[in-house]
Amino acid sequence: xxxxxxxxxxxxxxxxxxxxxxxxxxxxxxxxxxxxxxxxxxxxxxxxxxxxxxxxxxxxxxxxxxxxxxxxxxxxxxxxxxxxxxxxxxxxxxxxxxxxxxxxxxxxxxxxxxxxxxxxxxxxxxxxxxxxxxxxxxxxxxxxxxxxxxxxxxxxxxxxxxxxxxxxxxxxxxxxxxxxxxxxxxxxxxxxxxxxxxxxxxxxxxxxxxxxxxxxxxxxxxxxxxxxxxxxxxxxxxxxxxxxxxxxxxxxxxxxxxx
Numbered sequence: 001x002x003x004x005x006x007x008x009x010x011x012x013x014x015x016x017x018x019x020x021x022x023x024x025x026x027x028x029x030x031x032x033x034x035x036x037x038x039x040x041x042x043x044x045x046x047x048x049x050x051x052x053x054x055x056x057x058x059x060x061x062x063x064x065x066x067x068x069x070x071x072x073x074x075x076x077x078x079x080x081x082x083x084x085x086x087x088x089x090x091x092x093x094x095x096x097x098x099x100x101x102x103x104x105x106x107x108x109x110x111x112x113x114x115x116x117x118x119x120x121x122x123x124x125x126x127x128x129x130x131x132x133x134x135x136x137x138x139x140x141x142x143x144x145x146x147x148x149x150x151x152x153x154x155x156x157x158x159x160x161x162x163x164x165x166x167x168x169x170x171x172x173x174x175x176x177x178x179x180x181x182x183x184x185x186x187x188x189x190x191x192x193x194x195x196x197x198x199x200x201x202x203x204x205x206x207x208x209x210x211x212x213x214x215x216x217x218x219x220x221x222x223x224x225x226x227x228x229x230x231x232x233x234x235x236x237x238x239x240x241x242x243x244x245x246x247x248x249x250x251x252x253x254x255x256x257x258x259x
Contacts, residue, residue, distance in 0.1 A: 012191035040074035048078035
């Protein structure tokens with residue numbers, strides 16, 4: 001894949017995941033070639049998402065206003081995920097002028113799976129794929145111990161995953177250390193790549209290489225695709241870089257708090 005195609009795959013994989021999760025949560029979908037969003041299906045701002053825009057100077061402000069009105073109507077916070085492909089070029093300035101808060105940027109990273117670096121061995125670590133409601137309940141409880149908004153986020157994500165089922169393109173994994181669940185991840189197969197999401201290690205097991213171990217082990221099972229992609233937190237950047245991921249773009253977030 002050329003660099004431009006990799007960047008597009010980073011954006012598109014996340015967009016497909018967010019649209020699918022939002023639809024399963026009951027969100028309002030718009031996908032008309034000019035803008036793509038899912039709003040109203042989640043209590044989480046990240047998942048009430050505008051994920052694509054190809055707008056003109058004449059229609060951008062009214063579209064921003066329409067997204068904000070939907071968030072207000074459903075009483076949910078929301079976010080525009082502004083990647084390199086989104087237009088117009090001054091979209092960020094227009095979002096701020098409309099009352100959206102710049103909420104930081106996230107490195108979009110990618111690695112060719114054949115060039116993935118094997119991390120150091122973690123004694124006692126095992127990977128298990130989640131394929132039942134019982135296992136998903138353990139995945140939910142584990143994620144809730146340290147990811148994002150904690151139990152609130154884990155509860156919503158797990159409920160959506162139950163509705164979506166356990167087959168491709170969804171692959172959810174638990175990491176165990178000496179028989180105890182300590183880590184999670186989801187691999188989403190979309191846009192021709194493997195997207196890495198919800199990588200979390202419980203606080204008491206961190207700094208042992210478990211985040212790298214679960215990411216690597218899960219991606220080793222992602223057959224049929226050439227690249228893996230992800231959006232990295234600041235804390236995770238060095239972990240993913242050590243696995244061979246390289247930053248290819250930045251996704252900027254503009255958040256709206258429903259009032």
